[in-house]
Amino acid sequence: MISDYHTHTVLCKHGEGDVEQYILKAIELGFDEVGCSDHSPMPGNFDPQHRMSLEQYYSIYAPSVLELAEKYKDRIVVKRGIEAEFLPGQEQWVGGFVRENGFDFVIGSVHFVSEDGEEMPLFGREYEGCELEDLYEGYYEAIRASAKSGMFDIIAHVDLIKKFGHRSSKRIDELIREALKAIKASDLCLEINTSGLRKPERETYPGEGILKIAKELRIPLTLGSDAHRPEDVGTDFDVAIALIEQYADGRMSVFTKRQRSEVRISSLPRRL
Numbered sequence: 196m197i198s199d200y201h202t203h204t205v206l207c208k209h210g211e212g213d214v215e216q217y218i219l220k221a222i223e224l225g226f227d228e229v230g231c232s233d234h235s236p237m238p239g240n241f242d243p244q245h246r247m248s249l250e251q252y253y254s255i256y257a258p259s260v261l262e263l264a265e266k267y268k269d270r271i272v273v274k275r276g277i278e279a280e281f282l283p284g285q286e287q288w289v290g291g292f293v294r295e296n297g298f299d300f301v302i303g304s305v306h307f308v309s310e311d312g313e314e315m316p317l318f319g320r321e322y323e324g325c326e327l328e329d330l331y332e333g334y335y336e337a338i339r340a341s342a343k344s345g346m347f348d349i350i351a352h353v354d355l356i357k358k359f360g361h362r363s364s365k366r367i368d369e370l371i372r373e374a375l376k377a378i379k380a381s382d383l384c385l386e387i388n389t390s391g392l393r394k395p396e397r398e399t400y401p402g403e404g405i406l407k408i409a410k411e412l413r414i415p416l417t418l419g420s421d422a423h424r425p426e427d428v429g430t431d432f433d434v435a436i437a438l439i440e441q442y443a444d445g446r447m448s449v450f451t452k453r454q455r456s457e458v459r460i461s462s463l464p465r466r467l
């Protein structure tokens with residue numbers, strides 16, 4: 196079994212292609228499943244440049260995922276997911292949104308960290324020059340809270356923060372371990388997200404240091420490309436599959452209606 200559980204579309208305004216193009220790419224690669232998990236809408240006018248509106252979700256995204264799942268059901272299993280924000284103060288809204296939409300899986304992401312009472316986005320480079328240890332502290336506190344929130348099944352790109360600089364210190368190592376313990380305590384998965392390999396970090400999210408702790412804590416893993424272009428579906432999955440073999444005994448988690456099961460990962464199908 197091979198699935199890619201993390202894909203976007205043009206609707207998030209920093210991606211390309213529609214849902215069908217992502218599904219067709221996954222079919223071309225011979226995958227068993229593809230998860231559609233674009234950025235969730237948010238209430239009010241929060242961060243509109245990185246997400247679809249609620250109106251677009253209900254009029255375009257949700258119906259097209261449903262329709263296409265049916266259209267391609269003999270060729271691939273299409274799972275209905277979402278990449279939802281963890282944002283302090285918005286738990287009630289996000290929790291309600293994910294409950295009422297009957298997803299197969301919900302990816303929880305921290306894309307914003309509080310800085311002097313303001314939510315600062317991690318999408319850009321706003322943090323350059325910040326004191327790294329403080330930045331890591333705020334970020335991993337948010338990851339810990341996201342794990343405890345009960346809203347998510349999978350914690351996304353758990354060391355995304357490393358894009359602002361990587362540093363190991365006793366404090367940072369402790370923060371990471373505490374966050375992973377919270378993920379385990381809530382019985383959640385971590386994803387191996389291959390998009391970091393396409394960025395200057397040149398490393399999966401998370402990197403192997405964190406995957407070692409995940410293995411020790413027996414945290415289950417899922418697989419996602421975080422594709423923002425159809426051609427990025429499944430990118431570098433040879434690397435990710437080797438990591439699943441090494442850090443999760445070759446077992447990968449898949450979801451149906453938010454019920455997790457563990458399956459044996461297969462090697463990459465021959466490309467057509």
Ligand SMILES: [Zn+2]
Nearest residue numbers: 278304351352
């Ligand atoms: Zn993300």
Ligand SMILES: [Zn+2]
Nearest residue numbers: 201203278421
């Ligand atoms: Zn994403």
